[in-house]
Amino acid sequence: xxxxxxxxxxxxxxxxxxxxxxxxxxxxxxxxxxxxxxxxxxxxxxxxxxxxxxxxxxxxxxxxxxxxxxxxxxxxxxxxxxxxxxxxxxxxxxxxxxxxxxxxxxxxxxxxxxxxxxxxxxxxxxxxxxxxxxxxxxxxxxxxxxxxxxxxxxxxxxxxxxxxxxxxxxxxxxxxxxxxxxxxxxxxxxxxxxxxxxxxxxxxxxxxxxxxxxxxxxxxxxxxxxxxxxxxxxxxxxxxxxxxxxxxxxxxxxxxxxxxxxxxxxxxxxxxxxxxxxxxxxxx
Numbered sequence: 001x002x003x004x005x006x007x008x009x010x011x012x013x014x015x016x017x018x019x020x021x022x023x024x025x026x027x028x029x030x031x032x033x034x035x036x037x038x039x040x041x042x043x044x045x046x047x048x049x050x051x052x053x054x055x056x057x058x059x060x061x062x063x064x065x066x067x068x069x070x071x072x073x074x075x076x077x078x079x080x081x082x083x084x085x086x087x088x089x090x091x092x093x094x095x096x097x098x099x100x101x102x103x104x105x106x107x108x109x110x111x112x113x114x115x116x117x118x119x120x121x122x123x124x125x126x127x128x129x130x131x132x133x134x135x136x137x138x139x140x141x142x143x144x145x146x147x148x149x150x151x152x153x154x155x156x157x158x159x160x161x162x163x164x165x166x167x168x169x170x171x172x173x174x175x176x177x178x179x180x181x182x183x184x185x186x187x188x189x190x191x192x193x194x195x196x197x198x199x200x201x202x203x204x205x206x207x208x209x210x211x212x213x214x215x216x217x218x219x220x221x222x223x224x225x226x227x228x229x230x231x232x233x234x235x236x237x238x239x240x241x242x243x244x245x246x247x248x249x250x251x252x253x254x255x256x257x258x259x260x261x262x263x264x265x266x267x268x269x270x271x272x273x274x275x276x277x278x279x280x281x282x283x284x
Contacts, residue, residue: 012115014180015118026173027106032171033171035096039090042089043094046083046090052157072195074127079128079131079161081127082128082161086164088117092106118177124165125175126238128164132159139208140154177242179239189228195207196211
């Protein structure tokens with residue numbers, strides 16, 4: 001009985017992977033842009049973010065010999081997530097267009113890949129915003145815009161990253177992420193602390209000054225707890241915005257066929273009464 005309940009809690013459906021997967025094609029459509037336009041914009045963001053990542057990696061390696069610590073920074077890790085998401089979503093959207101806007105490859109792929117995609121969506125709607133807030137609140141200094149390269153890289157990684165993500169949150173049909181994503185993504189976020197302290201142990205420096213216990217002392221715990229709480233609050237806000245956007249878009253639709261979108265929203269949020277009844281019955 002307990003095993004059945006555990007399987008129900010850890011099922012793909014609980015994590016936003018329904019059967020069939022995304023029947024309304026919400027991950028590749030927008031209420032404001034046609035699928036071809038959405039695919040083109042996502043591809044533009046993908047190309048720009050990839051070029052930015054490669055340029056920063058090469059410049060840091062050649063000019064400052066810091067390439068070995070590139071993946072030690074949460075800024076770079078989260079930006080790689082942005083690159084990955086926009087390449088994945090742009091390709092799926094473009095193929096959706098080429099197939100006559102009837103289906104896209106991810107719908108037929110293994111469920112584990114579908115799960116990884118929706119989890120990736122959740123992380124890119126949260127982590128880049130945290131990066132931007134922390135950078136401008138705690139880390140920005142007069143040297144932020146001291147050179148052309150510094151100004152461009154900081155604008156790209158700490159301003160434009162949020163612009164790309166806000167586009168996904170406000171102007172596409174994707175989301176909202178299910179509540180079940182909150183804990184796994186929080187654990188992933190917390191794992192970065194391990195990366196930061198491994199970097200200190202192996203390379204002799206702290207990636208971010210506020211993680212140095214010899215400097216921050218008791219404030220270190222406050223910073224860590226504060227970021228964890230901030231993550232949970234931000235997750236809730238983003239989920240609320242996506243839910244509100246879906247509700248507003250659905251209410252303003254004139255085409256009765258768009259009722260599918262409303263049904264898909266309920267499916268994404270896992271409001272599945274029948275499944276709950278079945279789970280309760282199996283436990284009994």
